Amino acid sequence: MKTQQELMSVGRAAELIEAGKYLSIAGDEAALRQLPQGNWIGGTIPYFMAAAGGTVSREQVFVSEISGFAAPPQLRFYDSGSLPQICRNAPDNGYSILIIPAFSGTHASFAQNAPNFEEMYMKPLIGWIAGVHLDDLGKTSPKVILGSTGEFSESDAVVMDVPLPPEKFAQIDIVNLFRPGSGAGISFQNNGFSAGDCLIGGQVGNLADYLLEKQIDTRLPLVADYSGAMINVSIKSIDHEAKRVEFYAPVFPGLEYRFAAPVTDYVTAFQAALPKSGLDISFSCNCILNFLNSHLEGKRTGEVTGPMTFGEIGYQLLNQTLVYLTVTE
Structure with a gap:
């Protein structure tokens, strides 16, 4: 039986909660506040990849049912002080779903320190960064439940x-x-969510100036090889006056970044890269920037559905990426 992952009404989600199901739920804050207490965790976002295609909805919620467990899943909060224990506390055989509110201290702490958490990469950790409707940016804060x-x-x-x-x-x-x-390699002296002066092609330069001078499409992320995995860092904004660039994920010293090569047809490229049809995906999410930049509203990305988020977690914080979890025998 395939795992239930779907966009549904608040009423239908409430029925599943009241039936005692273990669920991960994404939705607008107003919708999530209508749900009863039960065996679920949630985060705020009104953007989804539904079975019918990319959808923006403040009324519906996206529900991933968690099943096939050996013992009842454990639900808890972590603050930035206790979060480094997340993998140590995780089950020896199993996985953890983590949701973090965007722009919080916990978000910054996880982004910069997760690769060094005890037992990280030994136990599967997947999840996402909660956000808000883009019209509400700066007016309301992302939340988890x-x-x-x-x-x-x-x-x-x-x-x-x-x-x-x-x-x-x-x-x-x-x-x-x-x-x-094919552009210049860029390296940074410090880790963080913003940068100004840096090394560009081995020469001292300023990233904000470089973006302007080369007229770089800021929908393209910086990409670096993190021990064999290509990891993106997306551009959030450029302050030309302060000569600083803000990112959605931190950059790290000791790595060489380059701006990504353009993807000409995102939907087609995505279909080609997606897992084979019929795979039972237990949990998945994709990035709000992919949703916006590739105009995914009304378009499908294969059989993979889930929230479109302010960041993805596949062990560490990711940007402009799709992550998915499968459970096999």
């Missing part, structure tokens, strides 16, 4: 630890269509 208490938080992360029986195995896959382009 611990459904077992009904508590909302704009500062803490929420997690569901799912233990699996010994014959089952969880695997995270990442679909990233972006590859480094």
